[in-house]
Amino acid sequence: MGRQIRVRGGALAVALVLGLSGCAGSTGGADGEPDGKAGGKPSGKASAPAPSAPAGGGKPAAGEDVLPGMVTAAVARTRLAGLKVAKPGTMAGYSRDKFTHWAEQGNKCDTREVVLKRDGSGVTQDAECRAVSGSWKSLYDGSATTDAGKLDIDHMVPLAEAWRSGAAGWDAARRKAFANDLTHPQLLAVSAASNRSKGDQSPDLWQPTDKSSWCQYGRAWTVVKSDYGLTVTEPERAMLTTMIDTCGR
Numbered sequence: 001m002g003r004q005i006r007v008r009g010g011a012l013a014v015a016l017v018l019g020l021s022g023c024a025g026s027t028g029g030a031d032g033e034p035d036g037k038a039g040g041k042p043s044g045k046a047s048a049p050a051p052s053a054p055a056g057g058g059k060p061a062a063g064e065d066v067l068p069g070m071v072t073a074a075v076a077r078t079r080l081a082g083l084k085v086a087k088p089g090t091m092a093g094y095s096r097d098k099f100t101h102w103a104e105q106g107n108k109c110d111t112r113e114v115v116l117k118r119d120g121s122g123v124t125q126d127a128e129c130r131a132v133s134g135s136w137k138s139l140y141d142g143s144a145t146t147d148a149g150k151l152d153i154d155h156m157v158p159l160a161e162a163w164r165s166g167a168a169g170w171d172a173a174r175r176k177a178f179a180n181d182l183t184h185p186q187l188l189a190v191s192a193a194s195n196r197s198k199g200d201q202s203p204d205l206w207q208p209t210d211k212s213s214w215c216q217y218g219r220a221w222t223v224v225k226s227d228y229g230l231t232v233t234e235p236e237r238a239m240l241t242t243m244i245d246t247c248g249r
Helices: 073-082 113-121 159-164 172-179 192-198 213-225 236-245
Strands: 103-104 121-125 131-137 151-155 187-191
Touching: 073 172, 073 213, 073 236, 113 121, 113 131, 113 172, 113 187, 151 192, 159 172, 187 192, 213 236
Parallel strands: none
Antiparallel strands: 121 131, 151 187
8 A cells, every 4th residue: 555645746756767666654544644635736846847647537447457557467476476575674764754745747737636637537637737527436445436535545555564665775766756656556546534544554454345456456566566676474475365366367
């Protein structure tokens, strides 16, 4: 799974330049905290524009992946087997501020607004890139809404979880890329209630209530941890195996 307090940062570092870079307290939101409503624009100016991320908004067909960068169940099983198993690292030195978000994405849009546009259907935005209409369905609990303010942008692998599984050793640019990753299955718009229930917990401690999402959830978590070189615990890997197995063979 990230705490969602909107912070305007500079331009998002390009993932290809940074390499594959890899959310936060356990009380709610993306990483346990709300990320703010779509209508709220933070103060501050970006130092430079970032490349625009893919827009979207088309509702996927039944059973279709809703996240970018997904792999098949077979590939996910192989990737999961290749992850390093380790005990959780210390949270010493952790701060959400060390994972700059939400980054500017150009055209007055930041990462949150890009994800709202991508994950919704019929989304329209105002001159400040705020989602003013549209419809969304939360992957975690199946709830539907037409109010973007009721959504959080979740980090699939929460920032705090990333910290204790390897991100503590990253530099600031890599953490920023991880927190704003629009290429891997790391960010998605979900109901605020489900996101805050998840907090910074790993799959062995929290699972989506809508079990039809487990196939996507398990594969997405595995892809992010694999591509960013993060570790897993034994219970975490066992639950990911269970989730991926719901995809069938």
